[in-house]
Amino acid sequence: MSMHNRVLLVILGTFLFTIAESNEIKRLDGYKFPVYSTPFCPRNESEWSKRSSFLNCNKTNGYTCLPNENFTELLEFCYNQPWILIEEGYCLYLQKKGSYVDSYNCRHFLHGCHNTSYQSIRIFEYPACISIGNGCFLAEPSCKSSPKTTTHHPKTENDKDDWFLVGILIGIIEPIVCFLSFVLYSNCKKRLPQI
Known part of the structure; x- marks a missing residue:
């Protein structure tokens, strides 16, 4: 040759x-189960199923996509439940210490705070809870978007x-x-x- x-x-x-x-x-360190950084969460049921299959989630450990505790990046992972109930007026995020899902009051959002409870497998229908940037939810009055903003539709x-x-x-x-x-x-x- x-x-x-x-x-x-x-x-x-x-x-x-x-x-x-x-x-x-990219797999992230410091969690009790595999957690991956992602540029965006699925925007529909088909993408949700595709990502769930890709991460090998199952009926016991369901696929979830949420912001991190600092609201600086979106995370995807197979959680220890098939799905999580997201209560009316709250968004969810993943706490690193202890690796548990916590809630954040969204009632002060300018738009997009849901007025009914729903299952986490439908989070793509409530994009305000997965649209983040500058360490905040973009729908918050005090949040200023920037070029480094992460939303649900890149x-x-x-x-x-x-x-x-x-x-x-x-x-x-x-x-x-x-x-x-x-x-x-x-x-x-x-x-x-x-x-």
Whole structure:
């Protein structure tokens, strides 16, 4: 294998590793069970089921997506219950110390505080409880949004999947192109008179 082809393979491998790594979720330390940082919570039942399956949650340990205790990032995890009852006028968050779900009064929110209780598996229907930024819920009167705001609707899971597929396709096509280029180069070199 020529040096040129080796360099191309190293570049390709680095590129594919970078794409795969950027699509990986980050497991966080300090919790009693696996907890992962996520850029957004699912926005519908289909995405909820997909993330639940991805984390291997089950009927006993149900998938949950909530803010952390500082309201600075969203977390997804399989909790020790199938679902949690979210009472009227409260949002939930995950406490790191003790790894338990706690509640936050949302009655002072400008909008989005729910006036009925619901199961945590329906939290995507109440986005005010998962829209955070600057250490606060965005619906709070004192909260100022910024470019680092995390809400319930940034990039979709499908967008990440699309980029991953692009990386895979490039990983498949590039070696083929390199091989064909090498064959063409070899054939042309044989046909050209030596100078």
